[in-house]
Amino acid sequence: xxxxxxxxxxxxxxxxxxxxxxxxxxxxxxxxxxxxxxxxxxxxxxxxxxxxxxxxxxxxxxxxxxxxxxxxxxxxxxxxxxxxxxxxxxxxxxxxxxxxxxxxxxxxxxxxxxxxxxxxxxxxxxxxxxxxxxxxxxxxxxxxxxxxxxxxxxxxxxxxxxxxxxxxxxxxxxxxxxxxxxxx
Numbered sequence: 001x002x003x004x005x006x007x008x009x010x011x012x013x014x015x016x017x018x019x020x021x022x023x024x025x026x027x028x029x030x031x032x033x034x035x036x037x038x039x040x041x042x043x044x045x046x047x048x049x050x051x052x053x054x055x056x057x058x059x060x061x062x063x064x065x066x067x068x069x070x071x072x073x074x075x076x077x078x079x080x081x082x083x084x085x086x087x088x089x090x091x092x093x094x095x096x097x098x099x100x101x102x103x104x105x106x107x108x109x110x111x112x113x114x115x116x117x118x119x120x121x122x123x124x125x126x127x128x129x130x131x132x133x134x135x136x137x138x139x140x141x142x143x144x145x146x147x148x149x150x151x152x153x154x155x156x157x158x159x160x161x162x163x164x165x166x167x168x169x170x171x172x173x174x175x176x177x178x179x180x181x182x183x184x
Contacts, residue, residue, distance in 0.1 A: 011099025013042035013050070014088040015148070017106060017160035018060070018080025019168045031170070032060035032075030034084035035163025037156050038091065044104075050156075052176060054091065057163035058083075059170070071125030080164060081107035082126050085114050085145075089133035092141070100142040106150035106157060114145065155181050 020032040035057040042050035060076075060083050061069045070086050072079040088103050105111050112118040113127050114134045120127035137143050148157050158181040165184045166173040174183060 010102035012101045015156040015160040016084035017164045019164035020077045026074045026076040028062040030075035032080040033167025035160045057167040081110040085110045103145040104148045111145040
């Protein structure tokens with residue numbers, strides 16, 4: 001179910017991003033990571049309003065025997081973006097509330113596949129899981145996604161980008177209190 005306009009301000013705004021450090025050579029061993037930032041009270045203006053409730057990041061898993069495997073066969077920018085979106089939806093399920101949720105992504109690819117607007121031509125296992133998560137979350141709460149332009153200084157989108165880049169590089173993220181937008 002796709003909602004075109006949320007009935008009120010979202011209770012949660014989740015910024016998602018993915019990164020692949022060697023996107024020209026995608027494959028099972030390509031270093032890719034995802035990051036999510038859950039914000040309450042976000043104005044959407046990009047100045048860092050609202051409060052970070054939770055953030056997390058991780059590597060894109062390509063081994064189907066791994067407990068964290070979501071269906072990605074390769075590490076790539078696309079599988080990282082899809083994984084970030086899926087992890088945001090997973091968080092919403094585990095959070096358990098009924099509040100309105102808005103997912104902000106710089107990937108129209110991930111958003112349009114998540115809500116079923118587009119059909120997958122690649123990454124089908126990952127997209128199938130993502131669409132099931134979307135449907136399940138949308139049956140429990142008001143859910144919408146919106147595109148945000150990448151690398152334009154939006155504080156929470158930049159934070160999600162930082163988390164994704166650090167995960168792809170196998171590095172620990174800079175703690176939020178010490179991080180500044182633009183730091184990768």
